[in-house]
Amino acid sequence: MQSSDGTIVRRVLAGDAEQYRLLVERYRAEFGRYAVASVGDLDAAQDAMQEAFIRAFDALATCRDPDRFGAWFFRILTNQCRNVLARRRDTVPLEEVDPPGGDRADEGLERGELGAALGAALARLTPEQREAFVMKHVDGRSYEEMAELLGVGVDALKMRVHRARDALRSLMGALR
Amino acid sequence: MKEWDGFSADAHRYLDGEPFEELSGAELAAADRLTAEVRDYAARLAPLDPSLDVEVMAAVLRRAPARRPGVLAWLLAPRTVRFRPVWVPVLAAAAALVLLVAPRGKRPAGPEVAAAPARTADTVFVRFELEAPQARTVSVAGSFNGWRVGALTMVRDARGMWSATAPLPLGEHRYEFVIDGTRWVPDPTAHAEVDDGFGGRNSVIVVGPKGLVRS
Amino acid sequence: MNLLRRTVVAALFLAVPVVLAAQDAGVDGRLQTRGLPASLAHRVAVVAAAAAARGVPDGPLADKAIEGWAKQVPPDRIVVAVQRFADQMVRARDAVLTAGIATPQGPVIAAAAEAMRSGMRAEQVRRVVQAAGAGVIAAPGLSVAAALSAQGLGSDQATRIVVGAMQSHRSMQELLDMPSVARVWHDQGMSPGDIEHRMLDGGWNGGGNQGSGRTGDWGDRPPTVAPGTHDHDGHSHYR
Numbered sequence: 015m016q017s018s019d020g021t022i023v024r025r026v027l028a029g030d031a032e033q034y035r036l037l038v039e040r041y042r043a044e045f046g047r048y049a050v051a052s053v054g055d056l057d058a059a060q061d062a063m064q065e066a067f068i069r070a071f072d073a074l075a076t077c078r079d080p081d082r083f084g085a086w087f088f089r090i091l092t093n094q095c096r097n098v099l100a101r102r103r104d105t106v107p108l109e110e111v112d113p114p115g116g117d118r119a120d121e122g123l124e125r126g127e128l129g130a131a132l133g134a135a136l137a138r139l140t141p142e143q144r145e146a147f148v149m150k151h152v153d154g155r156s157y158e159e160m161a162e163l164l165g166v167g168v169d170a171l172k173m174r175v176h177r178a179r180d181a182l183r184s185l186m187g188a189l190r
Numbered sequence: 191m192k193e194w195d196g197f198s199a200d201a202h203r204y205l206d207g208e209p210f211e212e213l214s215g216a217e218l219a220a221a222d223r224l225t226a227e228v229r230d231y232a233a234r235l236a237p238l239d240p241s242l243d244v245e246v247m248a249a250v251l252r253r254a255p256a257r258r259p260g261v262l263a264w265l266l267a268p269r270t271v272r273f274r275p276v277w278v279p280v281l282a283a284a285a286a287l288v289l290l291v292a293p294r295g296k297r298p299a300g301p302e303v304a305a306a307p308a309r310t311a312d313t314v315f316v317r318f319e320l321e322a323p324q325a326r327t328v329s330v331a332g333s334f335n336g337w338r339v340g341a342l343t344m345v346r347d348a349r350g351m352w353s354a355t356a357p358l359p360l361g362e363h364r365y366e367f368v369i370d371g372t373r374w375v376p377d378p379t380a381h382a383e384v385d386d387g388f389g390g391r392n393s394v395i396v397v398g399p400k401g402l403v404r405s
Numbered sequence: 406m407n408l409l410r411r412t413v414v415a416a417l418f419l420a421v422p423v424v425l426a427a428q429d430a431g432v433d434g435r436l437q438t439r440g441l442p443a444s445l446a447h448r449v450a451v452v453a454a455a456a457a458a459r460g461v462p463d464g465p466l467a468d469k470a471i472e473g474w475a476k477q478v479p480p481d482r483i484v485v486a487v488q489r490f491a492d493q494m495v496r497a498r499d500a501v502l503t504a505g506i507a508t509p510q511g512p513v514i515a516a517a518a519e520a521m522r523s524g525m526r527a528e529q530v531r532r533v534v535q536a537a538g539a540g541v542i543a544a545p546g547l548s549v550a551a552a553l554s555a556q557g558l559g560s561d562q563a564t565r566i567v568v569g570a571m572q573s574h575r576s577m578q579e580l581l582d583m584p585s586v587a588r589v590w591h592d593q594g595m596s597p598g599d600i601e602h603r604m605l606d607g608g609w610n611g612g613g614n615q616g617s618g619r620t621g622d623w624g625d626r627p628p629t630v631a632p633g634t635h636d637h638d639g640h641s642h643y644r
Contacts, residue, residue: 151228
C-alpha cells in the first residue's frame, strides 16, 4: 500500500527527513519526462529537477496543502526549468531552426533532423506555451489534469496549446 | 508579408482528440506530421538518472539531521500498516467513523501519482497496428498510459492501416484502440481478450524482453 | 479541519492507526485529479477503503474507475464494476492464501484476480503461486498462465507449463516471453502438446537447459521497430 503525499510530507515535517526520498522517487518518475522535454537537455533538466527538490524541501513548511504536494512541487519545478532554459538560451545557438517563412522541401529532411528542429523550436515558444505543449503532447495529459497541476482553466490551456502548435508549424516550415 | 502558418480550428480539434467537421488532406498531413515529430523527439528523451535521488537526499540530510520523530508526532501522523487479520474488524469500524467525520468537499489531493517503478530501464518497444480505413483518428489507451485517449495516437498509411510504437514496461498490459475518440475496440492480434467489467472487452498483452511477436 | 482530524486520531489511538483516512484521501484525490467528478470519486474511495480493510489493494480499483471514466461509462455502472472487481480480488486473495502465503501482496492479488476473470480456477492459481514460493515471480507467472491459456492451450496446460518453468528456475524474462512464443508456434501449426513440450525444454532461448546447446530456433520474427528508425525494407517508419 502506497503512502499518500500528505502522509509523507507530514512525516518529514515531524522530523523524519529520510522519508522525503519517497517523494523524490515518485516525482522524478512522474515529472522527469516533462523536465527533459521542456528543457531539451538531459543534464540541464537533471540540474533543474535536483534544484527543485531541494528548494521544495527547504520550503516544505510553506506547502499549504500537503495532500497536493505534487501540484505544488510542479510549480517549483516549472520555475527551475524556465531558469535553466533561459541560462542555456544565452549560450546555445539556434541556427538549425528554419527562420519563419523559410522554404524547405519535406524530402530533404531526415527524421533525426526534424526531432532536433522540434527541440530548438520548443525553446523559442513562450514558457507557458512550451510547458502546455509538452504536458499535452509529450506527457499525454488531459486538459483537466493540466488544469489541476497548473491551477489554470481548461480554456486558457487549450489556447496555449493551440498557439504553441501554430508557432511550431511556423517555426519549422517543413510542416507546410 | 508574413503568412499566418497556424493550424485550422478543425485541425486543433483533431489533435485534441475531439470531433471535427472537415479536414483537408494537407491539414491532416501537417497535423500527423507534428504528432510524428513529437513522438520522435520524445523517443529520444533519456530518462533522468536515479542518481539524482542520491544527490538530493545528500543535500536534504545535510540540512536536517535524521532524528527519530517525537512520540507526539508519531501518534498524530497517519501511517500505513500491513494488514493482519486481527486488525480487520477494528479497522472497518474505525474507517466508518473516520469517514463520517473526515472533511468533505475539500479540493482533491495531489496529482495522479505514478507508482514508482522498481526499475526504470526495463522497457521494450511495442508496435500496435489496426486496419481501419474508415477511421479519422485512432489511438491506443490502456493500463500503461492511464487510459488516456490522447496519449498514444496512431498514424495511418495509404491503405488504411494505422500504427504506433511505444516503449512499454515488461509485464502484462490491458488496452483498447479508440476510434474517432469515442469507439473502443479490442486488438485482434493481442494475446488475449478479457471482460472489462463495463460490458466491453479489453485486449491483454504480456510484454517480454524480446518484444511482441507477430507472425 | 486539521485540529478536528487530530482529535479524532487521538481518540482512536486506542483502537487502531487511522491509515484508512489517508488512503481515502489518496484514491479520492487521485480520481479527482484525473477529472472524475467529486461525487463519483468519493463513492469509489469508500469502496476502496472497505476493500483495503479486507486486505486487497486499492490501486487497481482506482485504475478501474479511471478506465471506466475514460470509456465514458455512467458513474453508477463504474461504482458497480469497481465493487465487483473488489469482490473478485477478495476471492483471489483467498486463493492465494490457500497456497500458504500468509500476507498476500497487492500485485499478486491483482494478478490472481485478472487471471481468474479470464477463466483460471482457484486451484490453478494456488498451484502457480505455490510454485513461485514467496518470490516476485508469482504475479507475472499468473499473467503468463492466463495469456497462455488463450493461445490455443487449455488452462490446465498453461498452468502446467508455468509451474514447470518456475520449478526449473526459468527467469522472469523467459516467462514473460512465453505468450508471444506460444502464439508464433500456434500460428505455425504446432500442436498444443508440442508447444508444451518445447516450452518446457526451453529450446527457444538460445541456451535452454544446461548443456543442451540449442541455438535460438523459434523461427523468423519481424523485429519490433523503434520509432525514428527504418524497417528492413528501407522505408521510413513514419510517412
